[in-house]
Amino acid sequence: MLVAGYAVEAEPPSQFLARDFFARDTVDVARELLGVWLVRSTPDGLSGGPIVETEAYGGPEDGASHARAGRTPRTTPMFGEVGRAYVYLVYGMHSCINVVAYDAARAGAGAVLIRALDPRLGLDGADARVCSGPAKLTRALGITRAQDGHDLTGASDLWLAAADGVAEADVSSGPRIGVAYAGPGWVDRPWRFWITASPSVSRAR
DNA sequence: CGAATGATACCCT
DNA sequence: GGGTATCATTCGG
DSSP, rough: EEETTTOSSOOOOOOBOOOOGGGGHHHHHHTTTOEEEEEEEEEEEEEEEEEEEEEEEEEOOOSSSGGGGSSOOTTTGGGTTOOOOEEEEEETEEEEEEEEOOOOOSSSOOOOOOOOEEBBSSOOTTTTTTTTTTTHHHHHHTTOGGGGGGOOOOSSSSSOOOOOOOOOGGGGOOOOSSSSSSSSTTTOOEEEETTOOOOTSSSOO
């Protein structure tokens, strides 16, 4: 099927991600989540697509991470079971979704912010950029804090689905966005990953 | 460039 | 307990 020049799939990939996928270094998980599908099921049907941009956030040691203040009511999911969602509200109006991921032997918390995805499923008629930003994709998929703590590794109304890996040659990395408040040494870490040629990656206006 | 918009963390009493 | 600065963003002017 072709909509507005873009290939639109009828079905998402059928394979879930194992819990172990998320039980390793957060930066590795951020890189490996590129290409993985985020899929949403609502009364309106299925929507989602492959992730094209991510950012890694560490535990209390990471000056850019929400976990930098330690475990609080809001950040509790970041310290909990990997493979679950950490959804927070920012600027009073935008929801952002992370996947909890960290190597428990090296860090006590961590998560990967999903910054953009390719709107391949559902969202028919929508333009290519409706999911080109962390708050835009949650709005497009109907994700709110109601999904905070939600398990993303199995059948439900929101999950991650494995797909073909993305070649190293097609991936770029650079500093995380919007973390100027973090101390020196944390601002410039290249912990943001994106698919270089994707038209769905977020960009500064 | 700056407003929108409200939960949160952290300070003080 | 209460006041307030801050914010992993987005959009219009």
